[in-house]
Amino acid sequence: MLWHQGFILKLYQLHCPYAYLFWIVNYFKDRTITIDYQGHLSKQVDVSREAPQGSCFGPKAYIVNHFDLPTIFDCSCEVHLYVDDLAIFYSPSIYLKYSQQVDEIQTRINKDLLKLARYAESNHQPINNKKTEFVFYHKTVQIPKIQIFYQ
Structure with a gap:
């Protein structure tokens, strides 16, 4: 969705003529x-x-409207945007014990999800929870238990 007033404000902040x-x-x-x-x-x-369906303006407006999305997250994670998809990669400090690494990632993910929820609300941009996935890559035999909280 494209919230018109918010889009105009972002263009103004980008010094659009x-x-x-x-x-x-x-x-x-x-x-x-x-x-x-x-x-x-x-x-x-x-x-x-x-934006009107089928217009060439719509996709460009969506991209410009979310130019600031990566800036809401902590610098230590990698944020990647592609059209309306967002991927965030987390890797813990290698100097921590395994249990501390799990705690660190869990804390960072939950903080970032809270920031994402605030961003979505303030930009009138709903998040489709049914399309939201969490993938965990690890080297351990058992999958670490991580608690992720999102509305």
Whole structure:
């Protein structure tokens, strides 16, 4: 989803020229949709979020809208974005005992998930929990027990 006001604010913070900002504001202004299903038209609905489907503007707007997402996480992790996917790689300090490594990663993941939830809420960008995965790579025989908390 693309929250129009938040998107305009981010473009402003990126020093987008005012002429472009005004053009984009007008692009989003008074947008409506109507659905035609077998000749029956729905009521006209105002669109306050999203970019028009099929537009070349939509994907670029989404990328620009989330340019700041990697900056919310601690520097010690690696953050990778691809379109609307986010991957975060964590590796513990090699100078810690195994149990301390597990504790360190668990703490960092839970802190970052809290930051991600705040970011998603403040940017009106819902996270699909059904598409969210956690993959744990390790060298031990047993899988470490890590408790991850997310709403």
